[in-house]
Amino acid sequence: MRKGLTRRDWLALSGLAVGAMAVRSTEARPNEAARAIPVAPTKPVSVAKVRSYDEDLTAQFRKMFDQIGGLDNQVKGKTVGIKINLTGDGRFPGYTSGDTHWVHPRVVGAAVAAFGAIGAKRIRILESCESRKRGYKLEDKLLQGGWDVNGIRNAAPLVEFEDTNNLGQAKQYSLLKVQSTAYVFPAFQVNHSYEDCDFFVSMGKMKNHEEMGLTICIKNLFGITPLGIYGNRETVFHYGQVQAPSGAPVELDAKSNRYEGWRLPRVLVDILGARPVDLAIADGIVSMVGGEGPWVLGSKPVHPGILIVGQNCVNTDTVAAACMGYNPRAGRHEAPYRVYKNPKDHPPDQLQPGDEPFQYADNMMLLAEAVGLGSADLNKIDVRGVSIKEAMFEYEAFWKNQMPKGQS
């Protein structure tokens, strides 16, 4: 416990007392008795209003990089790894996947160009492609989304693509230990590219998520866990139905809560603790509400016109959540964390959490804050560029529609 603060003070400061005790302190910090509460760091976050992907996004990124203090010293002559956010191939009529549920290729291209311009030696585009096809490449997945792969490849002197769902170009997986206090897993095995990069970027889409409430830059990291090791992310990470296969780090307590609304946010924070993010980029220029992909019933495209950049992933997601109209410190009974799971699409044991009468997801930003990965307190975060108020786009107005009548 930090000197001078009581448990009550800590709760009040963190905001956990508000919102029906979103994350109980004992759950938030599993080994708190043994460790002091780390101070959650803050770094400036830049917010911009960007109307469309046709704008000069490279210039926009250069401006935003400067607003957060400049990245030249961290990037020049270095290898930059960018974990982009892709998911299923579905489409809303009239939209590309990059518009609504993947990061947009022009955002990727512009970021690559901006990193190239400030002297990055090598830029690696990273994501796990869930294809069993032999010889399948990340570039193939990008082509499935209609991306101009060569355009991105040529946006900087040396651009590589790697499907991180398996070994890729390495002979073995990298073991990344959780550097913060681990909630569920002490370490993860990942593709080498997540270790072999000097500057790591999580580039996420600002959207809702059917089970987690939100998916931005922290949630984007889920995809760094390779199916080549873990086999099935749902059974291992979401639900804990099976243990990680032999050779992979095992979870700390195999009897811990299996409800995904409790478990997965903690796993995500563990991943962030294992592979800290040097830069978070949240693409909310065009996006979707009501879910993470068009396959979620009731979801729909929206045009928030927001781009956010920050050097602390938790700070950045906090600002992004606020720009989406949410209280970044919301508890599990508040939007967007009080969720609705369609009974047809989830295991029965995932529909009724044992510890609450309502389906929920814990706030991963507060969980990350609790282990010192970054502050989720807007009062402490230096927001630059346009204000949150100016940027705000109310996702919640749409999210409410996802839940059938009588269950809200």
Next chain:
Amino acid sequence: MPRSIARLALLLAFFFLSCTLYAAALPVPEQLVPIRWTGGPLELAWRTRTKTLPADSTIRDALARWYEPATLSLLEDSPVNCLLVTWSALADAAVEAEQQQLVKVYTQAAHKRSLAVLGLIYAAGDASKIAADAAKDSLDGLVLDGDFTPEFSAALRKAVGSMLVIEIAKNAAAWRWKPAPIVALKGLAPSGRNLSEMGIRGAPSSQPWIESNLWLVRSLAFPSRRVWISSQIESPSAIDYARAVADAAAAGGRWIISLDDALRTKLRVRDASALEAWRRLSSYLKFAESHAAWRLLSPYGNVGIVLDPASTQPDVADEYLKLVARRQVPYQLVSRSELNAAALAKFRAIVATELDPPSATERKLLQDFADKGELVLAAPSWGGAPKTEPFVELPTSKGTVVVYKDPDPDGVARDLKELLSDDDLGVVPFNVPSVITFASGGRPGEPLCVQLVNYFDHPVEAITIRVAGKFSSARMETPEGAAVDLPLRDTDGRTEVTIPKLLLWGAVSMQSKEATR
């Protein structure tokens, strides 16, 4: 009947029919571009009986007066050259007589414009009388459009002699191996929808639901045989009509154009919006007919799907053809009766799940095929089927036999795409969730033609097509605009082209630098 004998019989039938139509200076069967051109008192009587008579009196009036000669002028500047007119419906004798008198006069006028006229038969009657009346009134053929017994069909065919008789069939498999110059099938109104629009929560990997007849046409079309698709679109838009034309024509077939009553009513009075819709539909027809050479290209596909003409489960076979096409895997059909080493030599993979079990000869053929380094997908009767997993890969000396526990067409189609390399597939399109592609040609001296039909109303941008081999040029043609040359990219020994935008239907013709297969 094996396909080679079927082809010979087809050519003979074709010859005699062509002679008949040639005598009247009318288009030969393979050139017929059909349209439903129903009307007259018999049409109203039939619709009254089937409770499909429109409530709108304006529409009823337009239908009743459809055989006024002025309606023929609507077909000027259109490739349509074959009218399917209301002819026989087992109605009141006076109504039938009045109808036939109308049609007789109309047929004479149609013939002056070199339009063929085929009489629609909705219900079985006296086959001899129908045939005699049709000949008397100079019809060019008859079309059976309804439920008929095989006996009636046979009697009618016998009674009409060499006159063209087309039966709009519901069962594709029954016609796949039969000789006939034209095969007409009940099809679907082509369309595409996201599962979520249908209230279905799909998986992230789910594809949109597409209703298409493209697979049906490709499964029945010989170079000299035309496949007609009969489908009615509910409340169609101009783009729905254009899509129906493209969906049938891409693989060499023809949609029996079916204009809805409201559009026809407006066309009759030369309503500007109706004429514009008709003009757009005609532009798609013209595009199809001006690229008749595509129909003559050899089938393309390194995957062979073995079909058993004697199968007791033709619906399952159809599902394979439909879903493998949906997964964008180019394939060719192989009749079980024509399965031999020479037939297999052109393939890299064989879907042999219909051979359940394979005979000893078939098994040896397939084993030899796999031993040469190729892929065989087999039913559990092959042996070694897994107990829990969907399939097991059994290595052979150089290739693989994949044995399914319980093969289902959707799973096999999906697995096929993942088990084969891009080089094995030959043609691999990217960013086509709402599109179905059809490849043809590609043999020495032939261009490789990849046609694409979009089943969504929204255009698709940035489609990439990856093709095994090296090519010197790629040209994109669409009904909407002038042809454009597409830049070629060499990627790991393959060629890629990117189509900037596809509205509804397009074709990329690629000229090879060398033999690609």
